[in-house]
Amino acid sequence: MKISYNWLKQLIDIQESPEEVGKLLTATGLEVEGIDPVERVKGGLEGIVVGEVLTCEPFTVKEKTLHLTTVDTGAGEPSTIVCGAANVAAGQKVIVATVGATIYPTEGEPFTIGKRKVYGQPSEGMICAEDEIGIGHSHAGIMVLDTDLPNGTPAAQYFGVLPDYVIEIGLTPNRADAASHLGVARDLKAVWGRELTKPSVEAFDQLPITNLPSPIEVTVENTEAAPRYAGVCLAGLTVGESPEWLKEKLQAVGVRSINNIVDITNFICHELGQPLHAFDASKITGNKVIVKNLPEGTPFVTLDGIERKLSERDLMICNAEEPMCIGGVFGGTKSGVTENTTAIFLESAYFSPASIRKTGTFHTLKTDASFRFERGTDPNMPIYALKRAALLILEVAGGHIASEVVDIYPNPIPNHEVAVKYRNIDRLIGKSLDRDLIKQILTSLDIEIQNETPEGFLASVAPYRVDVTREADIVEEILRIYGFDNIELSEHLSANFLSGFPLVDPDKQKLRIANILAGNGFNETMTNSLTKPAYNEAVRASLVGEDVVMLNPLSEDLSVMRQTMLFSGLETLAYNLNRRQRDLKICEFGKTYHKVEGKYKDVAHLVLLMAGHQQAESWVAKDQKLAFHDLASMVHLVLSAFRVQGVEKQEIQDKTVFEYGLTYTVKKKAVVSFGQVKGKHTKMLDIKQPVFYADFDWAYLLKQYQDKVRFTEVSKYPEVRRDLSLVLDKTVSFEQIRQLAQKYERNLLTNVNVFDVYEGENIGADKKSYSVSFTLQDTEQTLTDKVIDKTMQKLMMAFEKELGAVIRK
Secondary structure, three states: OOOEEEHHHOEEEEOOOOHHHHHHHHOOOOOOEEEEEEOOOOOHHHOOEEEEEEEEEEEEEEEEEEEEEEEEEEOOOOEEEEEEOOOOOOOOOOEEOOOOEEEEEOOEEEEEHHHHHEEEEEOOEEEEOOOOOOOOOOOOOOOEEOOOOOOEEEEEHHHOOOEEEEEEOOOOOOOOHOOOOOHHHHHHHHHHHOOOOOOHHHHHOOOEEOOOOOEEEEEEEOOOOOOEEEEEEOOOOOOOOOOHHHHHHHHHHOOOOOOHHHHHHHHHHHHHHHOOOEHHHOOOHHHHHEEEEOOOOOEEEEEOOOOEEEOOEEEEEOOOEEEEEOOOOOOOOOOOOOOOOOOEEEEEOOOOOHHHHHHHHHHOOOOHHHHHHHOOOOOOOHHHHHHHHHHHHHHHHHOEEOOEEEEEEEOOOOEEEEEEEEEHHHHHOOOOOOOHHHHHHHOOOEEEEEEOOOOOOEEEOOOOOOOOOOHHHHHHHHHHOHHHHHOOOHHHHHHHHOOOOOOHHHHHHHHHHHHHHHOOOOOOOOOOOOOHHHHHHHHHHHHOOOOOOOOOOOHHHHHHHOOOOOHHHHHHHHHHHHOOOEEEEEEEEEEEEEEEOEEEEEEEEEEEEOOOOOOOOOOOOOOEEOOOHHHHHHHHHHHOOOOOOOOOEEEEEOOOOOEEEEEEEOOOEEEEEEEEEOOOHHHOOOOOOOEEEEEHHHHHHOOOOOOOOOOHHHHOOEEEEEEEEEEEEOOOOHHHHHHHHHOOOOEEEEEEEEEEEEEEEHHHHOEEEEEEEEEEOOOOOOOOOOHHHHHHHHHHHHHOOOOOOOEEO
16 A cells, blocks of 8 residues: 655644654554655756846857856855856846756656756856746746845755655455555554644535536435445536646555546545545436445446446445446446536445445455445545545536535444443563553554443443454553553463353253263253142251242142252152152253242252162172262262362261251352252152262352362372371261361371271270271372371370370271
């Protein structure tokens, strides 16, 4: 993309050289690939200045009258110059080519001015005519200036042909906002903190409107492909050659001049990034402009003279009878402006990027307009661009406004809203920036700060920034304006990312746990949430809130919502046991329903129920009934699958549901309760064998899910095992032994395990004996007997003192 340095200076105050501007743009992400000079006049009038003739004495050589002059060129001492022009005289302001200057005549070869003698008289320069310096064709005499400019002023300044520079930017696809001089100026504004000088269009609203005899009606049928469509009619125009200033600007960015009307539309496209199209109003049949799609295969001849078969997806700008233009891509042969055009309909629109991209690809057409539309233009620009273009057209082609501005914009496109956290800005940049500086940078980029808190804010981004939609994009905007070079390199390499871990998907986790349980012999069930009131009453003491009662129940057995999943599971067990299914393991994901303080709530659960034997009857293994530890191992399996950390164990205090059991808590909140179901509950369903039941708080369990896998390197030093036999009161649990051991030895103790429990007359009434193993290991050295004995002695003293244990070695 080409940007004119002089054109850019009209939008923002630039004192810096083109090279400095190029470096700055590259630093902000608009990589400058080259900077080339552009000369309106060949040679740029280098070395040619405004001078003043101080004296002028004629002399004759071979019947030819010459003049010996002294000229002040602003260099201190006047220069002596021999001039053959008849109109030279003392006191004139003239154009002087100084010694060393190379001049490029309109016709002929260039030559360099040097000191020389002309017919014996010294000459130190040349007083010039138009054609001698290439700015015209006249050779009637030297140019005599009417100016107060000081002597020595560069002629380029006097003629307004200061050299320009074309800044070639390798525009990346995401920076559609910078596909214009205004877009580039916005970045410079943000870096320098200077104000933009956008041309005013207020004069447009003050101009009178002289309506066309037959007004043009505009209809948009496809508002999805053309969310905004605007236009205005201009009449009384004279199509002709563009003025020099307009041709110069277009030439600088590589655009060929066509005529004054078309040139203005191209000028606006490169100045503001808003493509326009001018339709000859006399060729708009039926005085209607209709934006719509046409049937597949409709023929259409474009401006390049090629007939194309339209796709049904192509957005077309049509009159009452036929298409005139492929919207946002290419015009047709019958709609363009010609030398006979006197009135136009000037179009300014926002087209869907996806629609333009598909059409351009289908027809293999790439134009300045499609380049911008398919990347995303500013939906808020069409009216401003329309008024700016209309004023310029009236300036270069005469005429008047012939209609009101039409603006069809049924669904305005809102700003993007992006939630931003300061900690993520610091983390991604690698440096903590001052909060006021962050807000200053974003404000300078037209990004509004809303709902600010100490933790972050909501960024409201104008829709012309199609690439700024995520938090990472906001951080990138801050960083590119702050400057990548201003971020100090750290002493070590590291990487970071913004996106957090994805939220836990309950359905995926449910499927994962269900598969794990199925692999361990469980069958998943689905039961009715409606149940008998008697079930809730049976465990009322353990329930929270009131029953959710059905207003119009089908039967008494289905009149309330369940507050516990126990009885749904027991009904399933009873049904299968009555059909001689002896060994059962079932699981269910479901909900319970409660009314608490007048408000209804539901709670997600995972429940496990086990009854019967550990495995099917076989000659290989002993027929062994299920026990509490079988259920406990399944509970541990589920917790391990979630990698739950910080689990604390305690005996169940409320015996409403369980004969005995345990509750596991995380951060003092119960995540699972499990144990043997009380006999009175199983009898309600005529189940005569023990049932083991686990109830997980599924929602809370999901919150504890640890997605990160942690591992520890296997120690190269050996572990040591020591066993103790502890005789204790029956009321002392193994969990108390484990917690006490870990309390007294945190560094070396890696595992505590019970491998035998004995109760009998030999140890006394109300006593039991635990055989406990202790595993010790040091990760830094091999344990010595002295350290091991000292550790075991410390543990035995703790058991004797706090648990009243009798040690049997």
